[in-house]
Amino acid sequence: MSQSTHPVTQQIEERYRQRTPRSAEHHRAAQASLPGGDSRTIVYFGPHPLYVDQGQGQRMTDVDGNVYLDFLGNYTSIIHGHGHPAIAKVIAEQSARGTAFAANTPVQIQLADELVSRLPYVDQVRFCNSGTEGTMYTVRAARAFTGRNKIVKMEGGYHGTHNAVQVSIHPALDAAGSEEAPASVPDQPGIPGHVVQDTIVVPLNHPDAVREAFARHGDDVAAVIVEPVMGATGTIPADESYLRLLRELCDRHGALLIFDEVITFRLDYGGAQAIFGVRPDLTALGKIMGGGLAVGAFGGRADVMALFAPPAPKMSMSGTYNANPVTMAAGLAALQLLTADEIARINDLGAQMATGFQNAFDEMQIAGQVTGMGSLQTIHFTNQPVVDYRSMCTSHPELQRLTHLAMLNRGIFTAKRNMFVVSTPMTGEDVDTCVAAFAETLDELRPFVADEAPHLLT
Numbered sequence: 001m002s003q004s005t006h007p008v009t010q011q012i013e014e015r016y017r018q019r020t021p022r023s024a025e026h027h028r029a030a031q032a033s034l035p036g037g038d039s040r041t042i043v044y045f046g047p048h049p050l051y052v053d054q055g056q057g058q059r060m061t062d063v064d065g066n067v068y069l070d071f072l073g074n075y076t077s078i079i080h081g082h083g084h085p086a087i088a089k090v091i092a093e094q095s096a097r098g099t100a101f102a103a104n105t106p107v108q109i110q111l112a113d114e115l116v117s118r119l120p121y122v123d124q125v126r127f128c129n130s131g132t133e134g135t136m137y138t139v140r141a142a143r144a145f146t147g148r149n150k151i152v153k154m155e156g157g158y159h160g161t162h163n164a165v166q167v168s169i170h171p172a173l174d175a176a177g178s179e180e181a182p183a184s185v186p187d188q189p190g191i192p193g194h195v196v197q198d199t200i201v202v203p204l205n206h207p208d209a210v211r212e213a214f215a216r217h218g219d220d221v222a223a224v225i226v227e228p229v230m231g232a233t234g235t236i237p238a239d240e241s242y243l244r245l246l247r248e249l250c251d252r253h254g255a256l257l258i259f260d261e262v263i264t265f266r267l268d269y270g271g272a273q274a275i276f277g278v279r280p281d282l283t284a285l286g287k288i289m290g291g292g293l294a295v296g297a298f299g300g301r302a303d304v305m306a307l308f309a310p311p312a313p314k315m316s317m318s319g320t321y322n323a324n325p326v327t328m329a330a331g332l333a334a335l336q337l338l339t340a341d342e343i344a345r346i347n348d349l350g351a352q353m354a355t356g357f358q359n360a361f362d363e364m365q366i367a368g369q370v371t372g373m374g375s376l377q378t379i380h381f382t383n384q385p386v387v388d389y390r391s392m393c394t395s396h397p398e399l400q401r402l403t404h405l406a407m408l409n410r411g412i413f414t415a416k417r418n419m420f421v422v423s424t425p426m427t428g429e430d431v432d433t434c435v436a437a438f439a440e441t442l443d444e445l446r447p448f449v450a451d452e453a454p455h456l457l458t
Contacts, residue, residue, distance in 0.1 A: 006448055006452065008448035009448065012402050013047055013405065016405050017047055017048075019066055019409060021064060023048055023050050023064060026051040027051070045401075050062055056081075057083070057425040058423055058426045058430060066411065068411050069430055069433060070423070071414045073423045076287050077287040078292050079266055079346075079423055080291075080423065080425065081424065087291045089333075090291075091326055091330050093329070094330075100326075108323040110332050111289070111331050115285070118269055119270055119273065119299070121273050121281075123305065124302055125285075125298065128317075130296040131285070132162055133162075134160075134260075134285055134296040135160050135284040136160065136162040136164065137298045138300075139165065139222075139225060140315070141315065142255075142256040143222045144315055151223050152199075152201075152202060153226070154204045154230065155389045156232070156388065156389025157169070157204070158232035159284070164195060166186065166188065166191050167186060167191065167195065167196055167201065170187060173393060180206065180212070182202065182203060183201070184197070184199045200221070203388045204236065204388045206242075207241070210224075210242075214252075218252070218255070219253065221255040222256065224246050226246060227261075227263065228259060228261070228264045228273070229267070229373050229376060231262075233389050233392050234378040234392045235376045235378040235419060236387060236392065237371070238276075240276050243276050247278050247279060256282060256304070257279070257280045259272065259273055261283050262285060262287050264373075265285055265287070265288060265289065266287070266338075267373055282300035282304060283299055283300055288334060288338065289331045291330025291332075293326065293331070295327050295331055343374075343375075346374070349375065349422045350373075352428065352431050353377055354370045354377045357420075357438055358370050360435060363439070366381075366442055367381070367455075368380060375422040375423075377420045378417065378419045380395035380418070382456075396456065398448075398452070399445060399456075400417065402448065403438075404416045406445065407438065407441055410440060412434050412438075
């Protein structure tokens with residue numbers, strides 16, 4: 001029986017259609033002026049994407065009036081939920097005073113000071129408008145500082161949408177080469193060949209592979225860029241020993257170590273670099289530091305950041321909305337609300353959620369893995385430990401897709417890749433509701449598993 005015609009598939013998809021007819025109408029209308037009716041690839045899914053009307057706290061309401069617990073938070077960025085009154089207040093106040101000027105404003109100093117005071121290995125920062133821009137400038141700065149071109153990145157590592165990092169994010173395994181020495185595969189058409197040639201791909205958490213890469217290319221490597229917890233690949237934590245090895249290899253070969261903390265900054269008051277105690281030379285930031293508005297930043301060692309320093313910078317960097325005062329005010333308010341105690345609380349809720357998910361797998365006798373750290377967790381339909389990109393690829397893709405839709409049908413909003421994110425408005429009761437919905441989903445999916453993935457029955 002094909003998966004598309006399996007009774008469970010039809011049941012879940014039909015229930016979604018019945019709940020969301022106005023979303024379907026909006027999607028049809030959008031296709032007249034937007035390619036495929038879309039401006040953000042990651043939020044598209046079939047049978048049709050969801051359209052949201054409003055959000056408040058940990059909940060949001062779609063255009064059909066369905067209410068969801070938001071366990072995604074705009075892909076980790078809305079850490080205080082929707083419409084937080086303190087953040088909304090400073091946005092309104094700053095907007096009334098002006099939204100953008102071709103000049104500096106004092107609030108950028110306050111937010112910069114807040115970041116520098118939190119992150120143990122960041123001496124100075126510069127602001128931009130997205131995490132993509134943040135990683136773009138770190139890679140460019142590393143190349144300028146070292147005079148080298150090659151970068152080392154993790155297979156499956158996502159660092160935004162600029163050319164330099166659009167390599168081997170989701171490579172087809174039949175084109176990805178060996179596990180210990182992955183091929184560098186352009187992630188989509190339009191990536192220049194020289195970018196692929198200058199990108200050395202290694203698997204996360206494989207020490208011998210990265211040692212061999214440096215043995216071959218070490219004198220040409222400008223930087224290693226790594227997420228301490230890989231996000232798009234399934235919230236897979238790096239081993240502390242692996243990060244320490246990256247630090248050692250960079251020091252030995254004169255390369256810089258870049259931490260992409262666009263997502264992981266939320267995990268500790270001082271980010272993942274404080275958790276692991278490993279010193280990056282440069283750090284890319286975004287997401288939670290904008291208070292729900294578009295934001296990015298990068299920072300690190302003062303001698304590297306001096307490349308951008310007026311009056312005679314070696315590297316020019318301007319952007320119409322860099323350090324926009326509304327964003328700076330919102331970001332400062334968001335970080336001031338994000339105390340060490342609040343971070344610890346939502347991390348504990350994330351651990352509670354992970355335990356609940358794993359218990360549900362066990363009780364339903366379906367093989368599954370839960371990976372993540374603190375307030376970031378992802379479920380995988382596989383009987384193999386998930387430690388890197390290739391082990392993540394063993395997760396059953398149709399079960400992931402159906403789980404996403406089935407959870408939406410039960411009022412739980414999450415990523416189509418089954419990533420779950422805890423925000424500060426949430427309580428233990430919210431987590432229990434999510435875990436109960438997942439257990440019900442597994443029960444609904446069990447006939448599909450029996451027919452289409454019997455190897456996952458335990």
